[in-house]
Amino acid sequence: MVNFAVVLRSSMCIIVKSAGMVPCTVEIEPGTKIHFWVPKKSGEISAGKPTKPAVLLIHGFAGDGVMTWAFQVRSLSKRYSVYIPDLLFFGGSYTDKPDRSPEFQAECLVKAMRILGVDNFVTVGFSYGGVVAFKIAELYESMVKALVLSGSPPVMTDSNVNRFGFSSMSDVLLPKTVKGVEFLLSAALHKRIWLPNRPLKDYLKTMFTNRKEMGELLEALINSNDTTFPTFPQRIHLLWGENDKFFSLEFAKHLHIKLGEMTSMDTIKNGGHLVHLERPFVYNKLLNKFLASLH
Numbered sequence: 651m652v653n654f655a656v657v658l659r660s661s662m663c664i665i666v667k668s669a670g671m672v673p674c675t676v677e678i679e680p681g682t683k684i685h686f687w688v689p690k691k692s693g694e695i696s697a698g699k700p701t702k703p704a705v706l707l708i709h710g711f712a713g714d715g716v717m718t719w720a721f722q723v724r725s726l727s728k729r730y731s732v733y734i735p736d737l738l739f740f741g742g743s744y745t746d747k748p749d750r751s752p753e754f755q756a757e758c759l760v761k762a763m764r765i766l767g768v769d770n771f772v773t774v775g776f777s778y779g780g781v782v783a784f785k786i787a788e789l790y791e792s793m794v795k796a797l798v799l800s801g802s803p804p805v806m807t808d809s810n811v812n813r814f815g816f817s818s819m820s821d822v823l824l825p826k827t828v829k830g831v832e833f834l835l836s837a838a839l840h841k842r843i844w845l846p847n848r849p850l851k852d853y854l855k856t857m858f859t860n861r862k863e864m865g866e867l868l869e870a871l872i873n874s875n876d877t878t879f880p881t882f883p884q885r886i887h888l889l890w891g892e893n894d895k896f897f898s899l900e901f902a903k904h905l906h907i908k909l910g911e912m913t914s915m916d917t918i919k920n921g922g923h924l925v926h927l928e929r930p931f932v933y934n935k936l937l938n939k940f941l942a943s944l945h
Contacts, residue, residue: 653852653855653856654848654849654852654853655849655852655853655855655856655857656852656856658717658849659714659716659717659856662716662717662720663716663720665720665721665723665724666687666716666719666720666723666734668724669723669724669727669732670689670690670727671687671688671689671690671723671727671732671734672687672688672689672690673685673686673687673688673742674686674687674688675742676762676765676766678745678758678761678762678765681745681746681747682738682744682745682746682747682758683742683743683744683745684735684736684738684743684758684759684762685715685735685736685741685742685743686715686733686734686735686736686762686766687715687716687723687732687733687734688733688734688766689727689731689732689733699767699768699769700731700767700768701731702729702730702731703729703730703731703771703772703795703941703944703945704730704731704732704733704763704768704770704771704772705726705730705731705732705733705771705772705773705774705941706733706735706759706763706768706771706772706773706774706783707719707722707732707733707734707774707779708735708737708759708773708774708775708776708779708780708782708783709734709736709737709740709776709778709779710776710777710778710779710780710801711777711778711823711824711864711867711868712823712834712838712857713740713857714736714737714740714741714857715734715735715736715737715740715741716734716741717857718776718779718926718927719734719926721926721927721930721934722774722926722930722933722934722937725930725934725937725938726934726937726938726941729938729941729942730941731768733763733766733768733771735759735762737755737759737778737779737782738754738755738758738863738867739860739863739864739867740860740864744860745758749870750863750866750867750869750870751870752781752782752785752870752871753785753789755782755785756782756785756786756789756790757789759782759786760786760789760790760793763793769793770793770795771793771794771795772794772795772796772797772798772941772944773786773787773794773796773797773798774797774798774799774800774937775797775798775799775800775802776799776800776801776802776926777800777801777802777896777923778802778823778867778871779802780799780800780801780802780803781802781803781804781805781806781871783797783799783802784797784799784802784804784805784879784882787882787884788879788880788882791883791884794884795884795885795944796884796885796886796887796940796944797882797884797885797886797887798886798887798888798889798937798940798941799886799887799888799889800888800889800890800891800925800926800933801890801891801894801896801897801923801925802897803897803901803905804879805879806819806871806872807872818868819868819871819872820865820868820869822834822837823868824858824861824864824865824868825854825858827854828847828850828851828854830854831850831851831853831854832845832850835850837895837896837923838895838896838922838923838924839922839923839924839928840891840893840920840921840922840925840928841920841922841928881910882909882910882912883912884912885912885913885914885944886909886912886913886914887913887914887915887916887940888902888905888906888909888913888914888915888916889915889916889918889925889933889936889937889940890902890915890916890917890918890921890925891917891918891921891922891923891924891925891928891929892917892918892919892920892921893920893921893922894921894922894923894925895922895923896923897923899917902915902917903915914940916936916940918932918933918936921933
């Protein structure tokens with residue numbers, strides 16, 4: 651019987667391959683590996699530094715790299731060397747280490763990028779991936795030229811958890827039932843779409859396989875009510891859906907001010923939390939405009 655989530659993911663892989671990218675696995679150390687999509691000539695890990703400016707795309711919590719960024723790759727790959735990792739316990743990435751913090755995710759991605767020959771890049775982060783992107787910029791300041799964030803604060807707090815009336819982040823981002831997946835999609839999208847139970851059930855089965863570890867990632871993500879975060883010397887661009895239900899436009903405007911004068915912002919109408927999937931052409935145009943301003 652056909653698994654609709656597997657078919658969808660296979661279609662996304664075809665899109666990414668058509669943009670000249672190939673999958674590879676980078677072993678950070680014994681027991682820890684990161685799965686990547688990389689430019690074709692970098693398919694061999696020893697290929698060396700990219701010939702074009704590097705862009706690192708970091709996915710959110712309810713999908714892996716290719717499911718999140720497939721619609722951005724063709725738009726970016728003509729001018730940039732694009733790198734799309736799966737974070738630990740998503741897709742093909744795994745570790746036997748006990749650390750579940752965003753700091754550890756950031757450390758592993760940076761080690762992998764260095765192995766791939768990339769020591770300078772722009773980081774684009776969405777949601778959970780944005781938290782990791784902020785952490786990379788904080789810990790490895792000299793490597794990150796700039797940051798682009800969508801639907802993501804520098805830290806997640808208890809107040810974010812209670813936005814939908816649930817007692818924990820896992821209740822929203824790690825659904826156990828088809829109804830839970832349906833709610834997650836309705837919250838993440840600006841325009842609600844109806845799907846039959848079958849593809850929702852397939853998505854639940856396919857995309858939430860490492861449930862224990864993913865639950866631990868969410869526990870490590872919450873940073874109590876301490877909203878302090880460091881000053882970032884890099885240029886930061888917020889690319890936000892005007893109808894984001896997880897992190898509202900007002901939240902984004904406040905974040906814009908708080909991050910300081912090196913921060914700019916674009917908003918996208920009729921876009922929710924998944925604005926890069928709902929409005930990919932507008933998102934890509936604005937993303938390319940910001941990247942062009944850097945180079």
